[in-house]
Amino acid sequence: MKLSALFAAGLPFSMTAFAAEKSGHAEAGLIAGVASYQPGKTVPVGIKLKIEPGWHSYWVNPGVGGMPMSAKWTLPAGWKAGELQAPVPKRFKTGDLPGFGYEGEAIYRVDLTPPAGSSGEAELKVALSWLTCNESACVPGDVELSLKLPAGDGAASKEAAVLAEAEKKIPKSVDSSSSAVFEKDGQVVLAFTVPGGIDPEGSQAFPATAEVVDAAAPIVLKKSEQGWTASAPKDEYANGPAKAYDLVLSGGKLAHPVIVQWRGK
Amino acid sequence: MKQHTFLGAVLGAMICSSTAWAIEPGDAAPAFSVKNTKGEEVTLASQKGKVVVLEWVNYECPFVKKHYGSGNIPKLQEKYTGKDVVWITVNSSAEGQQGYLAATELGERSKKEGNKASQIVLDTDGAVGKAYGAKTTPHLFVIDKEGKVAYNGAIDSKDTTDVKDIESADSYISNAIDAVLAGKTVDNAKTKPYGCGVKYASK
Numbered sequence: 001m002k003l004s005a006l007f008a009a010g011l012p013f014s015m016t017a018f019a020a021e022k023s024g025h026a027e028a029g030l031i032a033g034v035a036s037y038q039p040g041k042t043v044p045v046g047i048k049l050k051i052e053p054g055w056h057s058y059w060v061n062p063g064v065g066g067m068p069m070s071a072k073w074t075l076p077a078g079w080k081a082g083e084l085q086a087p088v089p090k091r092f093k094t095g096d097l098p099g100f101g102y103e104g105e106a107i108y109r110v111d112l113t114p115p116a117g118s119s120g121e122a123e124l125k126v127a128l129s130w131l132t133c134n135e136s137a138c139v140p141g142d143v144e145l146s147l148k149l150p151a152g153d154g155a156a157s158k159e160a161a162v163l164a165e166a167e168k169k170i171p172k173s174v175d176s177s178s179s180a181v182f183e184k185d186g187q188v189v190l191a192f193t194v195p196g197g198i199d200p201e202g203s204q205a206f207p208a209t210a211e212v213v214d215a216a217a218p219i220v221l222k223k224s225e226q227g228w229t230a231s232a233p234k235d236e237y238a239n240g241p242a243k244a245y246d247l248v249l250s251g252g253k254l255a256h257p258v259i260v261q262w263r264g265k
Numbered sequence: 266m267k268q269h270t271f272l273g274a275v276l277g278a279m280i281c282s283s284t285a286w287a288i289e290p291g292d293a294a295p296a297f298s299v300k301n302t303k304g305e306e307v308t309l310a311s312q313k314g315k316v317v318v319l320e321w322v323n324y325e326c327p328f329v330k331k332h333y334g335s336g337n338i339p340k341l342q343e344k345y346t347g348k349d350v351v352w353i354t355v356n357s358s359a360e361g362q363q364g365y366l367a368a369t370e371l372g373e374r375s376k377k378e379g380n381k382a383s384q385i386v387l388d389t390d391g392a393v394g395k396a397y398g399a400k401t402t403p404h405l406f407v408i409d410k411e412g413k414v415a416y417n418g419a420i421d422s423k424d425t426t427d428v429k430d431i432e433s434a435d436s437y438i439s440n441a442i443d444a445v446l447a448g449k450t451v452d453n454a455k456t457k458p459y460g461c462g463v464k465y466a467s468k
Contacts, residue, residue, distance in 0.1 A: 065401045065462040067328075067426060097400060097462045131327065131426070131461075137363030138461035140327040140426060211457060236287055237418075237457035 023141035025052040025132040030124070030145045031107070033163040036152025040116040043149065046163045047071065047084075047108040047128065055132040055139075056103045059089035061208050063099035063215040066138075069130040071110065076122050078115030085109040087169035088250040088257045089206055094133050098216035100206060107166035122149045171248045171259035174198065178226075179262040181245050188213050188234045190247055192260045193227035200228055202252025208259065211235045212242045219247070230260075287398050288417055290454035294408040295396040299355075299386040302372030307353065307384050314410050316445050318345065318352045318438070320382070321394065323364030323402040324374055326461035327426040332403060333378045335428045338420070342381035345442055354382040357394035362464035364402065365389070391465040401460030407441045407451070416441035418456030 020029035026049055033044035049069065051057055058066035073081040086108055089100040112124060125146045132139055179192040194200060205219035213219065213232035220231045230247055243264045250257035288295075294317070298308045309317065320338065323329055332338040342352045356371055358364035366374055368387055375385045388394055397406060398417075407416035421434035437456055444451040 064457075065460060067424070067459075094462045095465055095467070129426070133461060135467040136361065136464060138326055235457075237455070 020048070020050065021143040021145060023143045024130075024139040025055040026050060026057060026130065026141050028128050028130075028141070028143050028145060030126065030147040031159040031163055032147055032149060032157055033160045034149070034154045035157040036150045036154055037114050037118075037122060038154040039114055039118045039151070041114070041154055042082075043112045043114070043124075043154075044163055044167075045110045045112050045124070045147070046159070046166055047110065047126070047145075048166075049102065049106045049108070049130065051103060051105070051132055053104075055134050056092055056094075056099070056101050057106065057130050057132050058099060058101040059206075059208075060086050061100055061206075061210040061215070063091075063101075064097040065094060066097075066099050066101065066133060067131040067140075069108070069128060071108075072127045073110075073112075074125040074127070075112065076114075076118070076124075078118060079122065079124070080113045080115075082111035082113070085170045087166065088171060088248055091206070095135060098214075100215065107163075107169070109163075109167060109170050119151050121151070123147075124149065169250075169257065171250070171257040174258045174260055176261045179260055181242050181262050181264070183234060183241065184231075186234055187231045188238075188242060188245070190230045190245055190260065190262060191224060191226065191228070192230070192247075192262070194258070198255075198258060199253035200249045200258075203249045203254050204251050205230050206248040206250070207232070208246035208248050209242070209244055211237045211239070212245050221249075287400075287455065288406075288414050290414055290417060290451065292414050294406070294412050294414050295393075297388075297393045297396065299388055299393060300368070302368045302375065302385050302387070304368060307386050309408070309412070312351045312408075313412070316350045316410060316442065317408040318350055318442065319397065319399075319406040319408070320352065320354050321399045321402045321404040321463055322354050322356055323358055323461060323464060324366075324378055325363045326402045328460035329402050331426050331428050331431070332420060333380070335431055336379060337431050338403070339379040339381050341438060346381060346383050348446060350442060350446070351384070352382040354380060354385045355388050355393060355399070356386070357388040357391045357399060358464040359389060359391060359466035362466070363461075364464055391463075394463050394465065399463050401458045402463055403460050404458040404463070405438045405441075407438070407445055409445050415445045415451050416454050417458075418453075419458045422456075424457075424459035 020027040031046035130141045217232045245262045247260045409415045423430035423434035441451045
């Protein structure tokens with residue numbers, strides 16, 4: 001088929017293949033949502049981790065054993081990197097150990113913001129460290145990735161659609177100011193409210209904060225008078241009452257995953 | 266619930282999820298009998314009256330590499346065996362799993378890693394690991410002179426694979442052994458162990 005015919009057909013045709021670096025049992029690559037940056041305007045970036053079948057990587061709360069992925073950015077002067085935002089994990093067991101993380105593919109999100117008045121080509125570098133395990137072994141991965149962006153009009157890149165799709169799996173914060181945490185009969189209960197239009201009915205809950213609730217136990221969601229409660233047995237390693245508790249909710253009647261973030265006084 | 270069915274349920278739960286629970290400080294340390302890398306028998310009973318440290322190992326695990334590559338664990342082994350502590354390195358990797366080494370090879374590899382433990386033992390069927398609820402490599406236990414578990418948990422407070430984190434970490438294991446040697450109660454007697462899962466036989 002002629003090249004011109006391909007373009008005419010409007011088929012997606014990417015000139016640049018996804019450049020991934022392999023390490024251990026996974027490969028990682030960077031995706032930018034824009035083809036150029038504008039000074040002072042946030043650049044949406046994705047970190048795509050592709051894990052070999054049979055292996056898994058770990059979430060921010062890895063469960064028992066394991067290690068979350070870390071990202072250390074080296075950016076041009078004045079550029080700022082936001083927090084690494086992880087997609088909703090799945091639960092798995094490594095032997096008897098309960099864990100949270102990923103199989104197959106996971107796309108993390110980070111916001112990178114250039115300073116006002118920046119110009120010229122920006123080289124955005126990141127050092128990633130992760131751990132993949134299976135029932136028999138654990139193998140780390142370490143790569144250095146780089147992405148070059150010219151200054152420009154900030155138009156969408158060819159990967160913008162991939163990034164937009166990935167964002168659907170990144171939990172969004174909900175107003176947690178009226179949430180509360182209490183203990184009852186060995187259970188830790190997070191009581192929270194959600195704004196109208198958000199319905200956690202039938203959703204799965206994942207504890208993003210380690211050592212609050214037992215990683216092996218399902219978190220039970222119940223409607224309450226004021227809103228909702230999420231209950232699970234207290235983690236055996238919890239050192240006194242919880243000081244912070246982040247809870248991710250996904251699926252069921254939720255149009256988009258959410259994260260409730262409670263902080264103790 | 267009838268008394269015997271309740272006990273049955275508790276025992277059943279313990280057997281089914283053998284590493285899902287943790288031995289509590291103050292519990293009697295489970296007896297064991299294993300062979301060291303020279304094929305000699307090593308038992309808990311024969312350490313009676315001594316402070317014993319059990320250290321779970323898998324030389325291929327990046328968390329273990331952090332503590333051996335830096336010399337951290339060998340230094341601890343040397344320091345405390347010098348204070349009459351019996352330090353036992355335990356390998357519970359099943360055959361075919363990461364970290365498994367037959368007796369002679371385990372001895373040679375341990376020497377290469379600078380291991381200075383009193384004993385290096387093979388727990389290939391995982392019986393000792395499961396009796397103690399050893400979850401990760403590394404995972405440390407301190408047993409006092411009365412045969413009670415005084416510490417169960419992580420080697421230190423920084424659950425990473427980065428060697429640079431050792432210096433600034435709270436050395437839970439040193440604090441625990443020092444307390445036991447001084448006849449004091451251990452602060453932080455139970456902490457969450459970190460590392461790779463112990464590679465018991467896959468189901």
